[in-house]
Amino acid sequence: MEKRPFVTLEQVKEIAKTYPTPFHLYDERGIRENARRVMKAFSWNPGFKEYFAVKATPNPVILQILKEEGCGVDCATDVELMMAKACGFAGREIMFSSNVTPAKDFQYARQIDATINLDDISHIDFLQQVASVPETVSCRFNPGGLFTISNTIMDKPADAKYGFTRQQLTEGFVKLQKLGVKHFGLHSFLASNTVTNEYYPTLARLLFQTAVELHQETGAHISFINLSGGVGVAYRPDQEPVDILQVGEGVRRAYEEVLVPAGMGDVAIFTEMGRFMLAPYGCLVAQVLHMKHTYKDYVGLDACAANLMRPAMYGAYHHITVLGKENAPCCHKYDVTGGLCENNDKFAIDRMLPQIERGDYLVIHDTGAHGFSMGYNYNGKLRSAELLLREDGSVQLIRRAETPQDYFATLDVTGLF
Numbered sequence: 011m012e013k014r015p016f017v018t019l020e021q022v023k024e025i026a027k028t029y030p031t032p033f034h035l036y037d038e039r040g041i042r043e044n045a046r047r048v049m050k051a052f053s054w055n056p057g058f059k060e061y062f063a064v065k066a067t068p069n070p071v072i073l074q075i076l077k078e079e080g081c082g083v084d085c086a087t088d089v090e091l092m093m094a095k096a097c098g099f100a101g102r103e104i105m106f107s108s109n110v111t112p113a114k115d116f117q118y119a120r121q122i123d124a125t126i127n128l129d130d131i132s133h134i135d136f137l138q139q140v141a142s143v144p145e146t147v148s149c150r151f152n153p154g155g156l157f158t159i160s161n162t163i164m165d166k167p168a169d170a171k172y173g174f175t176r177q178q179l180t181e182g183f184v185k186l187q188k189l190g191v192k193h194f195g196l197h198s199f200l201a202s203n204t205v206t207n208e209y210y211p212t213l214a215r216l217l218f219q220t221a222v223e224l225h226q227e228t229g230a231h232i233s234f235i236n237l238s239g240g241v242g243v244a245y246r247p248d249q250e251p252v253d254i255l256q257v258g259e260g261v262r263r264a265y266e267e268v269l270v271p272a273g274m275g276d277v278a279i280f281t282e283m284g285r286f287m288l289a290p291y292g293c294l295v296a297q298v299l300h301m302k303h304t305y306k307d308y309v310g311l312d313a314c315a316a317n318l319m320r321p322a323m324y325g326a327y328h329h330i331t332v333l334g335k336e337n338a339p340c341c342h343k344y345d346v347t348g349g350l351c352e353n354n355d356k357f358a359i360d361r362m363l364p365q366i367e368r369g370d371y372l373v374i375h376d377t378g379a380h381g382f383s384m385g386y387n388y389n390g391k392l393r394s395a396e397l398l399l400r401e402d403g404s405v406q407l408i409r410r411a412e413t414p415q416d417y418f419a420t421l422d423v424t425g426l427f
């Protein structure tokens with residue numbers, strides 16, 4: 011499928027008069043329409059809630075939009091919890107799915123009554139010692155082995171650091187019951203960026219069967235099952251996007267077949283999607299600073315891996331559109347690079363694009379999740395602004411760009427300049 015940006019050259023030229031490139035731009039309309047599709051897909055489950063993974067796009071204005079659409083938040087640190095609280099999320103609207111958790115983070119999670127999702131059996135005693143054990147606790151399951159969907163290996167849970175083993179779940183539930191826990195959640199995250207409608211239904215069936223066993227073994231009341239994140243997006247133009255309505259229907263079928271016959275038809279379904287909620291509805295807009303022709307042809311941008319780490323870190327594909335040249339033939343092969351002193355600072359390698367000149371504006375697609383948030387300050391590169399394209403077409407600054415003062419803020423440089 012052809013990938014079209016949600017902004018035009020004219021819009022970007024206008025925006026750049028006020029906010030110079032590079033910047034991350036988010037599409038409010040796209041975010042809201044997608045969130046509504048998610049709600050519709052799971053509307054068959056009265057307790058359904060999507061807890062947006064804050065780490066994907068930790069911006070209060072974005073979180074507020076998702077809150078208006080009925081989402082909660084999933085946090086992994088006390089700082090993410092602080093942002094959630096500041097945005098008006100409270101108690102049951104906050105999931106705390108952390109790992110290698112410091113005492114202060116558990117203490118803060120208990121203070122604001124976030125729902126705690128334990129990553130390890132040893133955290134039961136730790137939570138009891140450093141804070142207290144609430145009436146509702148969730149446990150993260152790691153089934154080990156390989157995770158396959160119709161004979162395709164999706165990932166290898168046995169190599170993942172997360173979660174309880176199956177045996178530890180039973181022991182953990184018994185122990186938690188002794189500590190006064192009355193309601194349980196079960197959570198698992200088995201594969202990342204899965205571009206298939208079968209991921210959630212397959213995971214759901216596994217978790218539902220495990221929940222039935224745990225209920226039969228321990229008598230525990232299981233109040234929710236959290237399918238976590240991992241639903242992917244079509245970063246490449248030739249990929250078929252996930253159909254979330256089909257996904258919801260697949261989970262419903264597993265629910266009817268496994269939970270309902272076991273008398274567990276009151277279980278709420280939770281999700282913690284980050285990527286699926288935001289990635290397609292954000293882009294990184296950059297301008298071409300230099301063209302370089304040596305052994306290869308290079309397009310040098312004012313953005314770099316410090317603004318978007320995924321290509322450098324995982325070799326991830328991000329589609330690129332040259333604004334104003336949407337219909338021009340892609341007959342030139344380029345490496346599209348940033349200016350870090352690191353040769354992996356390339357947004358694309360050997361990418362076929364229209365002929366590019368200095369001053370052209372490029373849109374790097376699908377950066378709305380795990381984009382800005384993975385940014386860093388290597389080489390003294392400063393984090394960019396984040397902008398929101400509102401439904402009425404106006405543009406709102408939702409995070410200002412960093413200045414050199416921000417970079418120096420943690421140092422005592424008085425008198426050095």
Ligand SMILES: *Cc1c(COP(=O)(O)O)cnc(C)c1O
Pocket residue numbers: 063065066084107199202203238239240241282283284285286379
């Ligand atoms: C990262 C993460 C998510 C979100 O993952 P996506 O791939 O963005 O959907 C959800 N839950 C937990 C515990 C995570 O660590």
